[in-house]
Amino acid sequence: MLRLFDLSLFINGFPIKEAKAELDTIILFSEEEHAQFIQNKKEEIVGFHLQNNAFYAALVGSENSKNWNDLPILNKQNLQKSLSERLSKGYSIKNVYLNKTSGSSGTPFVFAKDKYCHALTWSSNIIRFGWHGVDFNTSYQARFYGIPMDFIGNTKERFKDFLGNRLRFPVFNLSDAILEKFLEKFKTKKFDYLNGYTSSIVLFAKFLEKKNIVLKDVCPSLRVCIVTSEMLFESDKILLKKQFGIPIVNEYGASELDLIAFENPEGEWQVNAETLFVEILDDDNQPVPNGIEGRIVITSLYNKAHPFIRYDIGDIGILDEKSTLQKPILKQLTGRTNDVALLPSGKKSPGLTFYYVTKSIIEDDGNVKEFIIKQTKIDSFEIEYVSEIELNQDQIKKIEAATALYLEPNLKFNFIRKTLLERTNRGKLKQFKSYI
Missing domain, CATH: 3.40.50.12780 (ANL, N-terminal domain)
Known part of the structure; x- marks a missing residue:
């Protein structure tokens, strides 16, 4: 050949x-x-x-x-x-x-x-x-x-x-x-x-x-x-x-x-x-x-x-x-090294830990296909996700409780449902990004 x-x-x-x-x-x-x-x-x-x-x-x-x-x-x-x-x-x-x-x-x-x-x-x-x-x-x-x-x-x-x-x-x-x-x-x-x-x-x-x-x-x-x-x-x-x-x-x-x-x-x-x-x-x-x-x-x-x-x-x-x-x-x-969440208490947490904690709850029932987390302020995060049906209050509460346990309490989340997630020009998905 x-x-x-x-x-x-x-x-x-x-x-x-x-x-x-x-x-x-x-x-x-x-x-x-x-x-x-x-x-x-x-x-x-x-x-x-x-x-x-x-x-x-x-x-x-x-x-x-x-x-x-x-x-x-x-x-x-x-x-x-x-x-x-x-x-x-x-x-x-x-x-x-x-x-x-x-x-x-x-x-x-x-x-x-x-x-x-x-x-x-x-x-x-x-x-x-x-x-x-x-x-x-x-x-x-x-x-x-x-x-x-x-x-x-x-x-x-x-x-x-x-x-x-x-x-x-x-x-x-x-x-x-x-x-x-x-x-x-x-x-x-x-x-x-x-x-x-x-x-x-x-x-x-x-x-x-x-x-x-x-x-x-x-x-x-x-x-x-x-x-x-x-x-x-x-x-x-x-x-x-x-x-x-x-x-x-x-x-x-x-x-x-x-x-x-x-x-x-x-x-x-x-x-x-x-x-x-x-x-x-x-x-x-x-x-x-x-x-x-x-x-x-x-x-x-x-x-x-x-x-x-x-x-x-x-x-x-x-x-x-x-x-x-x-x-x-x-x-x-x-x-x-640049994927780090800085939290109000001064704690630093690898972005992937953050992503992993959320992942364990968000994907339980197979509804959410994929998601990314963006840190917009010291205490505020956006979770963009693609799913069949919108996340319900129960799931949102579970995510908030899990992050309070693994990271710290009183963090704010904004959940945004999308049809497609933004990928890099090569097609990679950046799972966590900090804008602060």
């Missing part, structure tokens, strides 16, 4: 064969060899950017770059300047892979990867998806993502879908009529796996639950579902397993970096320790012990075109106590 996917990478100048060979070598390292490899790559990438990248050299300044923990933390605000100012010597927009972050953190920016680094990203994807029997050249993907609406952007994505052997299910409008059309496609096409935004895939599962349909029954070729980009709650994972009849795999990545963590066949969220170095840091930028929550800070060990060294991705998480340098395990992804 023609390996269209590999061929398309090769034609676009990504040395996929060499990248696969290097990754295969790294995976076979002993623990000692891996520790030495990480040390060498860290020194090499810092040395390269201090020498060849004026933006990074200025950021480090005269600080002691010999000590890793003294290196500055790079954040998204640092990167909001023109790309030409951030590229390394020898790289231009003509000879790199260019893309833009989704902006779900509130700070979108354009980034670059050199072609070898991007080939490694794809090699890493190939290995991890392969853990679950997915082959990008031959497996047929049902893709739940957004798509550009302009003609050129749309055509480009559709062509990439053709090369990637996937059929796209756009997620901007997920009404029952549209979901019914999605279901018809599953009845006629031999999909091998689903991949896409968690919220959209969960919504499809709720639609199937209402119709009492298991997806595997109508599409027997399905093998696995891989969700990405948004939080996967345990209750949703159970629902997906039940309504799809296949294993559910959780992916955590960032377009500017790589796959950060991917659920392995043992059900652990295995961190990428081949092309990335992942640290969990406290507020003073010092590493915390495994098992302790902190900010997720990541170094791209191979990207020479653009520095991502000790880059604060804006997420909070915990590495499992049993993690090793060669096989770190992400125990928990707690959410984004």
Whole structure:
């Protein structure tokens, strides 16, 4: 069979064969060899950017770059300047892979990867998806993502879908009529796996639950579902397993970096320790012990075109106590650092806790399909939701009681029923947003 996917990478100048060979070598390292490899790559990438990248050299300044923990933390605000100012010597927009972050953190920016680094990203994807029997050249993907609406952007994505052997299910409008059309496609096409935004895939599962349909029954070729980009709650994972009849795999990545963590066949969220170095840091930028929550800070060990060294991705998480340098395990992804509810008492609560407390009540009877929470004032919140019938006083009282118990009393809520929720231009659903 023609390996269209590999061929398309090769034609676009990504040395996929060499990248696969290097990754295969790294995976076979002993623990000692891996520790030495990480040390060498860290020194090499810092040395390269201090020498060849004026933006990074200025950021480090005269600080002691010999000590890793003294290196500055790079954040998204640092990167909001023109790309030409951030590229390394020898790289231009003509000879790199260019893309833009989704902006779900509130700070979108354009980034670059050199072609070898991007080939490694794809090699890493190939290995991890392969853990679950997915082959990008031959497996047929049902893709739940957004798509550009302009003609050129749309055509480009559709062509990439053709090369990637996937059929796209756009997620901007997920009404029952549209979901019914999605279901018809599953009845006629031999999909091998689903991949896409968690919220959209969960919504499809709720639609199937209402119709009492298991997806595997109508599409027997399905093998696995891989969700990405948004939080996967345990209750949703159970629902997906039940309504799809296949294993559910959780992916955590960032377009500017790589796959950060991917659920392995043992059900652990295995961190990428081949092309990335992942640290969990406290507020003073010092590493915390495994098992302790902190900010997720990541170094791209191979990207020479653009520095991502000790880059604060804006997420909070915990590495499992049993993690090793060669096989770190992400125990928990707690959410984004900027998704925090500030309450009248001075208490700070992660937005996702807030969302989760509400979710446990609001979705009990299957009436509410999805919802988002917006903090409009220190004591005031709007809950926008899509449902068959309006929430009743009893449900509203339950939500108020639960938030009083888990967060604090006397918070005010305004419930707004909508036909569709606002998604980002890529189709992601931001579950909690603070406007204060």
